[in-house]
Amino acid sequence: MTIAQSHIVCFGDSLTAGFQSPADDNPEGTETPYGRFLQELTGPAVRVSVSGICGELTGEMAMRFRSAVLIHHPTHVVILGGTNDLGWNAAPADIFRNLLKMYELALAAGIRPVPVTVPSIRVGDDLRSEEGRRWFAEHLERRRALNGFILRYAESKELTAFDLFAATAEPETQQLAARYSNDGLHLTTAGYRLMAERLYQEAFVGGVGGRIVTRGDHGA
Numbered sequence: 335m336t337i338a339q340s341h342i343v344c345f346g347d348s349l350t351a352g353f354q355s356p357a358d359d360n361p362e363g364t365e366t367p368y369g370r371f372l373q374e375l376t377g378p379a380v381r382v383s384v385s386g387i388c389g390e391l392t393g394e395m396a397m398r399f400r401s402a403v404l405i406h407h408p409t410h411v412v413i414l415g416g417t418n419d420l421g422w423n424a425a426p427a428d429i430f431r432n433l434l435k436m437y438e439l440a441l442a443a444g445i446r447p448v449p450v451t452v453p454s455i456r457v458g459d460d461l462r463s464e465e466g467r468r469w470f471a472e473h474l475e476r477r478r479a480l481n482g483f484i485l486r487y488a489e490s491k492e493l494t495a496f497d498l499f500a501a502t503a504e505p506e507t508q509q510l511a512a513r514y515s516n517d518g519l520h521l522t523t524a525g526y527r528l529m530a531e532r533l534y535q536e537a538f539v540g541g542v543g544g545r546i547v548t549r550g551d552h553g554a
Contacts, residue, residue: 339409340376340379340380340381340409340410341380341381341382341383341406341407341408341409341410342369342372342376342380342381342382342383342408342409342410342411342412342538343383343384343385343402343403343406343408343410343411343412344367344368344369344372344382344383344384344385344386344411344412344414345385345386345395345399345402345403345411345412345413345414345415345436346385346386346390346395346412346413346414346415346450347386347387347388347389347390347391347395347414347415347417347418348386348387348388348389348390348417348418348520349386349414349417349453349520349521350367350368350369350384350385350386350412350414351365351367351384351386351387351388352365352366352367352368352369352370352384352386352521352526353365353388353520354366354516354517354520354521354522354523355516355517355520357516357517357522359522359523360516360522360523366523366526366527367384367386367526368526368527368529368530368533369382369383369384369530370382370384370530371526371527371529371530371531372530372533372534374530375530375531375534376534376538383406383408385402385403389418390415390418391415391418391419391422391424391432392415392416392418392419392429392432392433393419393432395413395415395432395436396432396435396436399435399436399439400439403436403440403445404439404440404443404445407443407445408445409445409446410445410446410447410448410537410538411436411440411445411446411447411448412447412448412450412496412533412537413433413436413437413440413447413448413449413450414450414452414498415429415432415433415436415452416429416430416433416452416480417452417453417519419432420452420473420476420477420480426476426479426480426483427479427483429480430480430483430484430487433449433483433484434487437449437487437491437493441491446493447493448493448494448495448496448533448537449484449485449487449488449493449495449496450484450495450496450498450533451480451481451484451485451495451496451497451498451499451500452477452480452481452498452499453498453499453502453503453510453514453521454474454477454499454502454503454508454509454510455470455473455477455509455510455518455519456509456510456511456512456515456518456519457469457470457509457518458509458518461507461509470509474508477499481497481499485497494536494537496529496532496533496536496537498529501528501529501532502514502521502525502528502529513525514528
């Protein structure tokens with residue numbers, strides 16, 4: 335069975351746009367949005383749109399949510415935001431209020447939101463100093479607080495959330511894993527591809543409600 339009218343909007347900031355700084359494996363810094371890989375996985379029966387703006391705050395995301403998402407009447411919207419807010423030292427509760435507004439607007443419009451947690455960061459050798467460890471611990475705690483809000487909300491609404499933090503962090507250090515870290519903040523191509531693969535499996539094949547069945551129900 336295939337749902338021919340399914341439409342997924344991938345909505346967010348630079349992590350949705352697929353931003354990469356120039357690196358050895360991507361010398362031109364070409365954008366590699368996870369939505370592109372998600373489209374490969376779902377196949378042509380499902381339309382995947384990408385709406386990501388680099389540097390955007392969650393308040394700005396909420397302001398354009400109607401024009402970028404609601405007026406298109408998608409079946410699902412994957413929402414990832416908060417990294418930039420955290421960079422400006424916004425309080426996790428304030429960031430979540432903006433995300434909550436988008437989740438609720440989507441639900442009210444009959445659109446299934448897929449909340450995504452904010453990934454970790456990578457500071458590398460900075461962890462060798464006490465000052466660096468304190469700085470990272472503070473940033474890590476704020477990410478955990480925000481992600482806790484996101485995951486608890488999804489559970490309360492019986493939504494499938496994707497824990498991007500857990501999927502891409504090193505278990506030992508809780509830093510963004512080297513393989514998935516492009517510049518310490520953004521993902522590598524491997525990271526964006528992993529995000530698409532895990533989203534597909536957890537939210538659109540095995541998720542709670544709003545399931546999309548594609549490619550003859552055999553996956554990709």
